[in-house]
Amino acid sequence: MTSQVTGPAPASAPPPQSEPPTTHRSLLAELTMPLVLAAFATYLLVGMLSMSVPESVDFPGPRFFPAVVTAVIYALVIVEVLSILRHRSAARAPEGHPTTSAGSSAPASPAVDDAAPSVDDPGYEFVGADEPATPRFSWRSFAWVVGGFLVFALLLEFLGWIIGAAVLFWCVARGFGSTRPLFSLVVGLTVSSLAYIAFDMALGLSLPSGLLGGGF
Amino acid sequence: METLSLLLDGFAGALTLQNLFWVVLGCFLGTAVGVMPGLGSSMAVALLLPVTFALDPTAAFIMFSGVYFGGLFGDSTMGILMNTPGQASAIASTFEGHKMALTGRAPQALATAAIGAFIGGFVASVVVVFFAPFLAEFSTQFGPAEFLALALFAFVATSSVVTDSAVKGLLSLALGLGIAVVGIDSVTGIPRFTMNSPYLFDGISLVTVTVAVLALGEVIYFATTARFQSQGRMLKAQGRPWLSRKELREATPAWLRGTAIGLPFGVVPAGGAEIPTFLAFGAERKLDRRRRDPQFGKGAIRGLAAPEAAGNATTGMAMGALLALGLPISATAAIMLAAFRQYGLQPGPLLFERAPDLVWALLASFFIAMIVLLIINLPFAMVWAKLLLIPRPYLYAGITVFCGLGIYATSGSTFDLLMLLGVGLVGFLMRMHDYSLAPLIIGMVLGPLAETSLRDALISADGDASVLVSGPIVVVLYGVLLIVLLLTLRSKVTSRTRRDV
Numbered sequence: 153m154t155s156q157v158t159g160p161a162p163a164s165a166p167p168p169q170s171e172p173p174t175t176h177r178s179l180l181a182e183l184t185m186p187l188v189l190a191a192f193a194t195y196l197l198v199g200m201l202s203m204s205v206p207e208s209v210d211f212p213g214p215r216f217f218p219a220v221v222t223a224v225i226y227a228l229v230i231v232e233v234l235s236i237l238r239h240r241s242a243a244r245a246p247e248g249h250p251t252t253s254a255g256s257s258a259p260a261s262p263a264v265d266d267a268a269p270s271v272d273d274p275g276y277e278f279v280g281a282d283e284p285a286t287p288r289f290s291w292r293s294f295a296w297v298v299g300g301f302l303v304f305a306l307l308l309e310f311l312g313w314i315i316g317a318a319v320l321f322w323c324v325a326r327g328f329g330s331t332r333p334l335f336s337l338v339v340g341l342t343v344s345s346l347a348y349i350a351f352d353m354a355l356g357l358s359l360p361s362g363l364l365g366g367g368f
Numbered sequence: 369m370e371t372l373s374l375l376l377d378g379f380a381g382a383l384t385l386q387n388l389f390w391v392v393l394g395c396f397l398g399t400a401v402g403v404m405p406g407l408g409s410s411m412a413v414a415l416l417l418p419v420t421f422a423l424d425p426t427a428a429f430i431m432f433s434g435v436y437f438g439g440l441f442g443d444s445t446m447g448i449l450m451n452t453p454g455q456a457s458a459i460a461s462t463f464e465g466h467k468m469a470l471t472g473r474a475p476q477a478l479a480t481a482a483i484g485a486f487i488g489g490f491v492a493s494v495v496v497v498f499f500a501p502f503l504a505e506f507s508t509q510f511g512p513a514e515f516l517a518l519a520l521f522a523f524v525a526t527s528s529v530v531t532d533s534a535v536k537g538l539l540s541l542a543l544g545l546g547i548a549v550v551g552i553d554s555v556t557g558i559p560r561f562t563m564n565s566p567y568l569f570d571g572i573s574l575v576t577v578t579v580a581v582l583a584l585g586e587v588i589y590f591a592t593t594a595r596f597q598s599q600g601r602m603l604k605a606q607g608r609p610w611l612s613r614k615e616l617r618e619a620t621p622a623w624l625r626g627t628a629i630g631l632p633f634g635v636v637p638a639g640g641a642e643i644p645t646f647l648a649f650g651a652e653r654k655l656d657r658r659r660r661d662p663q664f665g666k667g668a669i670r671g672l673a674a675p676e677a678a679g680n681a682t683t684g685m686a687m688g689a690l691l692a693l694g695l696p697i698s699a700t701a702a703i704m705l706a707a708f709r710q711y712g713l714q715p716g717p718l719l720f721e722r723a724p725d726l727v728w729a730l731l732a733s734f735f736i737a738m739i740v741l742l743i744i745n746l747p748f749a750m751v752w753a754k755l756l757l758i759p760r761p762y763l764y765a766g767i768t769v770f771c772g773l774g775i776y777a778t779s780g781s782t783f784d785l786l787m788l789l790g791v792g793l794v795g796f797l798m799r800m801h802d803y804s805l806a807p808l809i810i811g812m813v814l815g816p817l818a819e820t821s822l823r824d825a826l827i828s829a830d831g832d833a834s835v836l837v838s839g840p841i842v843v844v845l846y847g848v849l850l851i852v853l854l855l856t857l858r859s860k861v862t863s864r865t866r867r868d869v
C-alpha cells in the first residue's frame with residue numbers, strides 16, 4: 153500500500169519537463185488523480201507478477217480478479233487523461249482568466265502565507281473553471297492539518313491521548329484559520345479529556361495514557 | 369399475523385431504556401450532521417463505526433439507523449433557510465423549499481419537510497416489516513452467479529448513475545475494488561499485495577478507509593479549499609410552525625406520491641436517495657404545469673413535500689434491502705453492512721433466522737426513530753439551525769480528533785493512523801477533483817463478495833463462463849440494470865433541460 157501513501161507526492165514535486173510554466177502547474181494538478189490511480193494499478197501489477205501461485209490452483213485463481221481491476225484502472229486512466237487534455241485544449245482558446253488572487257479576502261491572507269502564492273494557488277484553479285469565483289487553495293492550511301495529523305500519529309503513544317489529541321485539535325483549528333491559539337488549546341484539552349473520560353473510562357476503549365500516565 | 373407478533377417482540381426489545389437512549393442519541397446526531405452543510409450521515413456513521421464496537425450489536429444498529437434517518441430529516445433545514453443543502457439528498461427539496469422561505473413561509477417549509485420525511489420513512493418502515501421477510505426467503509435461492517449479478521448491479525448503478533462523470537465514478541469503484549484485494553486471498557490463502565508486511569495480511573481495514581475517505585479527506589478538503597467559498601445568508605423563520613388545512617390539503621397528495629416514487633428505489637442500488645428525490649420533484653413539476661395556477665418557481669409546497677417523502681421512503685426501503693439481501697444502495701448503507709460483518713453477522717436470508725432479536729428490534733426502532741425525529745425536528749428546526757454557530761475550526765478539529773480516536777481505539781497501532789492519513793489524502797484528492805466517494809466504499813464492501821462469487825461460480829462450472837448469465841433471477845437482474853441505466857440517461861438529459869425553464 154505504500155504506493156497509495158506516497159501517491160499524492162507528485163503534486164508537490166518540481167515540474168520535470170519543459171512546458172510553458174503558466175499552464176504546466178495546473179496540468180500537473182489536474183493529472184494528480186490519474187497519476188495516483190496509475191501508481192496504484194502499477195502496485196497491483198507488480199504484486200501480481202511477484203505473487204507465487206501453486207500449479208494446483210484452479211483457473212480463476214488469486215490473480216484473476218485483481219488483473220481485471222488493474223486492467224480497468226489502466227484503461228479508465230487513459231480515457232480520463234485524454235478527456236482532461238481535450239478539455240484543456242478546448243479551454244485554451246478563451247485564455248485570459250485570472251490565475252491568482254481570486255479569493256484574497258479569505259482569512260489566511262496571502263501576505264502571511266510563507267510560500268509565494270503565485271506558485272501555490274493556480275494549481276487547482278481548473279476545478280471550477282466555469283464557476284464565477286475560482287476556488288482558492290491554501291497550502292498553509294494543508295500543512296497544518298496534514299502535518300498536525302502526522303505528528304499526532306507518530307507521537308501519540310509517547311505523548312498519550314490527552315496531550316496528543318489536544319495538539320492535533322490545536323493544529324487543525326490553526327489550519328482552519330483560528331486566531332486564538334491559547335483559547336484553542338484550552339478547547340482542545342477539554343475535548344481530548346472529555347473523549348478520554350467517555351471512551352476510555354466509560355466505554356472501555358483503550359487509549360494511551362503516555363506521559364501523563366507515567367507520572368502517576 | 370406472525371409478522372405482527374415478531375414486530376411486537378421487536379418493540380419489547382427496542383423499548384428498553386438503554387436502547388431508547390441509543391435511538392434518541394442516533395436521531396440527535398443524525399439531525400445534527402444533516403443540518404450542517406458539509407457533514408452527512410455517511411460521515412457520521414463512518415466516525416461512529418469504530419467506537420460502536422464497544423456496544424452490543426443491537427444498540428449499535430439502532431443508533432446507526434437513527435443517524436441514517438436523522439440525516440435525511442435534518443438535511444433540508446439548511447437547504448430551506450440558506451439555499452445550501454446539508455447533503456445531496458436535499459438538493460431537490462432546496463429548489464422550492466428555499467423559495468418558500470424567501471416568500472416568508474420558512475416555518476411552513478420546515479414543517480412540510482419534516483412531515484414529508486416522516487410520512488416517507490413511516491410508510492417505508494411498514495412496507496419493510498411485511499416485505500423484508502419475503503425478500504429474505506426469496507434470496508435463499510441465490511447462488512454465486514446471483515450474488516455476482518447483484519454486486520455488479522450495485523457497482524454499475526452506484527458508479528455511473530449518480531455521478532456526473534461515469535469515468536470518474538468507475539475509477540473510484542475500481543480503486544475500492546483494488547484496495548479490497550489486498551490481504552490474504554480467502555479462497556486459496558495466498559497473501560496478495562502485502563509486500564510481506566504482517567500489517568497488510570488482514571488487508572486494509574474497511575473502517576480505516578471509510579473514516580479516511582469520508583471524514584479525514586473531507587476535513588482536509590474543507591480546510592484547504594471549501595471554506596473559502598462564500599456561504600449564503602440564513603433566513604429567519606418566524607411565525608406559525610404548523611400547516612393550515614389548505615396547505616395540508618395541498619401537500620398530502622405530494623407526500624404520498626413522493627413516497628410511492630421513493631419506495632422502489634430502496635431496493636435498486638442506484639446510490640441512495642438522490643435520484644428518487646429528483647424524480648419526485650420532476651413529477652410534481654409536471655403535474656403543476658397542468659394546473660390553472662402553476663405554483664412552481666414561487667415556492668410550491670408540493671415541490672418540497674414530494675422529494676422529502678421520496679428521500680426517506682428510499683432510505684427506509686434501503687434498510688430493508690440491506691437486512692434481507694445484504695445489498696447496500698448507498699455509502700451509509702455500505703458502512704452499516706461492514707458493521708454487521710464486524711459483529712460476525714451476515715445480512716441476508718440467514719440474518720432473519722440467526723438473529724431475529726436484532727432484526728426485529730431494529731425494525732421496531734425505525735418506527736421509534738421516526739417519531740423521535742418528528743418530535744425533535746418539527747417544532748425545533750430553528751434550534752437546529754443554531755448549530756451553525758459552532759466555530760468551524762473547532763467543529764472540524766473535533767472531527768479530526770474523533771477520526772484519530774476511532775482508528776487508534778480499534779487497531780491500537782501507529783501504522784493504522786498513518787494509513788488513515790495516506791488514504792485520507794487520496795480521499796482529499798478525489799474530493800478535489802470531483803470523484804464520487806460512494807462507489808469506492810461500495811466497491812470495497814462488495815468487492816470480496818463479487819470476487820468469491822465469481823470464482824466459486826466459475827470453479828464449480830469448470831471455467832464455463834455461460835453459468836454467469838443462466839438462470840431466471842440473473843437474467844432479470846441484468847435486465848433491470850439495463851432499464852435503470854436507460855432511465856438515468858433519460859433523467860440526466862431532462863435534468864439538464866430543466867435548469868433553464
